Amino acid sequence: MSCRKSGRIAVPLLLVVAVVALVGFLALAALRAGPSPEVAVEASAKAIGRKTAVTVSAAEPSRGLTRLRVELIQGERREILADKSYAPRPSWSFWGPRTERDRIVVEVGRDAIRGLRAGPATIRATAERAPAWLRGPGPVTTEIALPVRLTPPALHLLSTFHYLRQGGSEAVVYRVGESATRDGVRAGSWFFPGRPLPGGGPLDRFALFAAPYDLSDSSRIRLVAADDAGNEAEIPFVDRFQPRRPVRFTFDLPDSFLGKVVPAILSQTPDFSDRGGLLENYLGINRDLRKSNADELVALAAKSRPAFLWTRPFAPMLNAKVTAPFAEHRTYVYRGKTVDEQDHLGFDLAVTRAVAVPASNDGIVVLARYFGIYGNTVVLDHGYGLMSLYGHLSSIDVREGQAMKMGDILGRTGDTGLAGGDHLHFGILLGGLPVDPVEWWDPHWVRDRIARKLGWKLGS
Numbered sequence: 001m002s003c004r005k006s007g008r009i010a011v012p013l014l015l016v017v018a019v020v021a022l023v024g025f026l027a028l029a030a031l032r033a034g035p036s037p038e039v040a041v042e043a044s045a046k047a048i049g050r051k052t053a054v055t056v057s058a059a060e061p062s063r064g065l066t067r068l069r070v071e072l073i074q075g076e077r078r079e080i081l082a083d084k085s086y087a088p089r090p091s092w093s094f095w096g097p098r099t100e101r102d103r104i105v106v107e108v109g110r111d112a113i114r115g116l117r118a119g120p121a122t123i124r125a126t127a128e129r130a131p132a133w134l135r136g137p138g139p140v141t142t143e144i145a146l147p148v149r150l151t152p153p154a155l156h157l158l159s160t161f162h163y164l165r166q167g168g169s170e171a172v173v174y175r176v177g178e179s180a181t182r183d184g185v186r187a188g189s190w191f192f193p194g195r196p197l198p199g200g201g202p203l204d205r206f207a208l209f210a211a212p213y214d215l216s217d218s219s220r221i222r223l224v225a226a227d228d229a230g231n232e233a234e235i236p237f238v239d240r241f242q243p244r245r246p247v248r249f250t251f252d253l254p255d256s257f258l259g260k261v262v263p264a265i266l267s268q269t270p271d272f273s274d275r276g277g278l279l280e281n282y283l284g285i286n287r288d289l290r291k292s293n294a295d296e297l298v299a300l301a302a303k304s305r306p307a308f309l310w311t312r313p314f315a316p317m318l319n320a321k322v323t324a325p326f327a328e329h330r331t332y333v334y335r336g337k338t339v340d341e342q343d344h345l346g347f348d349l350a351v352t353r354a355v356a357v358p359a360s361n362d363g364i365v366v367l368a369r370y371f372g373i374y375g376n377t378v379v380l381d382h383g384y385g386l387m388s389l390y391g392h393l394s395s396i397d398v399r400e401g402q403a404m405k406m407g408d409i410l411g412r413t414g415d416t417g418l419a420g421g422d423h424l425h426f427g428i429l430l431g432g433l434p435v436d437p438v439e440w441w442d443p444h445w446v447r448d449r450i451a452r453k454l455g456w457k458l459g460s
């Protein structure tokens, strides 16, 4: 009896619970719109120029994104740059797939949008909220003002007679407009930054630059000035260009040579991973370690002091026999087979053993240690990206940070690193690019090509 009585009460109670649950569920589905997404707009430059990247990011982790639109607004004009739709999670569901966040990158500028005019403009990003049955809440909008600038900075060449040899160096003097934020000389894949001209007006600039030893097309050497919107003025300014005559040399690799240099370099280079065999390790050193040493010299040049630390032409190194010239192209032969090719980017000078090595000019020691293929090495900074390198030393007599005068002894010649016998590897680098040292040793060249252009009086 008692069982039947309680059953009669339980049925309506269950019904009430079910109805309440259904009403709650319907109300939730009807009213549960998604929360406001977070929208951010960021530009890669302070203005729209030729090509400015604009990044729009949106996030709504609850029900997910529905739609994201990016527009450019300029006066009456409204240009849709991107428009993306997403399927949000249904309003009645607490699980299921959704797009929590997205990132859209659009290129805005003269190249991408036809008829773009100079003047104020706005980038607007609009993200829609996930709707409910009965409610379609308003979207979220984020805007940034981004003016359109299409005129490159002014650029005037002031110096004359830009005579350049492939692998050689040169100076140029010029004036930029006020909107310039980056200027200098582009030579193939290299860029030599301009600097304020000592003693010049506020917009007068100069650059020391070089024609890379492997660049034979002088039309790829340009004076450039760019603004922060990517508008760039450029001037071809090389008056005369002398291509380099190629010098080739075949380098035989006897096992005795590999057995001498490879273990010594590996023991001094903890970052180098052992490739197993003697030849494999030699090739790793000749290719990868050579490349990483070159990259390190570029990084070192970026920290060069913005001043001329020298006042006289560079002193020729030692009274020595030249055993390898600048930019000699080397073919490496092992047991009759060509195994590698590289360019030798300095001068090899041989006298006798352990000869004292003088600094070729005034400067500051920026590297004094074992340095990969160059073995025990000293690098001097001469300012404005100009450096000299002394490799394969048997001993180093200086420390980093030390100021040197021309002729001060920095170490002794040796055969450390990739060297068959006792000699000095001497290099001059500009912005980390090895250049022909012969010019810097020549007082006439230094006077005509550098000092005169920059309005200096040279010491002797």
Ligand SMILES: [Zn+2]
Pocket (backbone or CB within 6 Å): 324, 344, 346, 347, 348, 424, 425, 426
């Ligand atoms: Zn050398």
